[in-house]
Amino acid sequence: MTRTVSYLSYNMTTSDASDKDGRIPVGRQFDFIGDVETEQMILNDGDESLCLGYHDVEIYEDVYVGDMMEYKATMTHIGNTSRDCLIEVFKLASRDKNSDKPGAMIWYDEPVLCSKGNVRLVVKKHLQRGEQPDGLVKDPWFELEDFPEDDVEF
Template identity: 50%
Template sequence: MRTVSILDRNLSSTDACTPDGIVHYGRLFDIAGDAETEVLILNDGDESLALAYNDVEILEEIYVGDMIQFRSDLTKVGNTSRHTTCEVYKLATPASRAGIAEPLPGDMVWLEEPVLIARFKCVLAVKQELQRGVQPDGIVPDPWFELDY
């Protein structure tokens, strides 16, 4: 059973909250929800509802153009509750923001080591009647029609 979900995302201008391209940290929780949903679909075959975020640590600013990675780990499974930890890393940043003189549009500077920019824990719930069990192949059977494998 896979209990980890990894999601890479390049932040765009639609993620910005200021004219200078800073991305609001609430946007991290939006995107992290996708990584948490994936790990619970693999575990339960259904989406979840986030109940609480705990131990939130914001360590660095993020900007439009940054390439970030979300890693969501399933740490505890209860009857309906699921506990995850999420870490967010910066993988790359636009060359213009990194101080490169006269970069071409789209040039990126890839960091030698990913930089941890945020971490937090999340408590989620999956209703018992929606739990379909572990999806080992990552394929969730659709109850409305049969698939030919």
């Protein structure tokens, strides 16, 4: 059984913004997209992947400081070493700018689709260790032979 969907939730902070208006640059959003697609590959193959590229990326909504975001990676194709995923970015809530309460949020009835696109990833054949259903990655490293401490250079 292959895990086909991974999620990452994140609340945008001032350190994510690039201007005084609190807008989050698309490049910063791709950091989180990269994280969710990496999680998808680790859970499916037990290893991180190499990103070959994105295509058909569409941006619908701006993202701002205080927005509660959800990043979603859905596996759409599994090849010998390549993996294709649909990436979707949703806004779940936004900071209530009209409230005096710190942390006041406006939650949307339905998540707002902010962007979507496709990505092709590669997991080298010799690194594929199969599905990791419990989320724990099996140790990929072979045991090193014991060697005298004086042979080690620091």
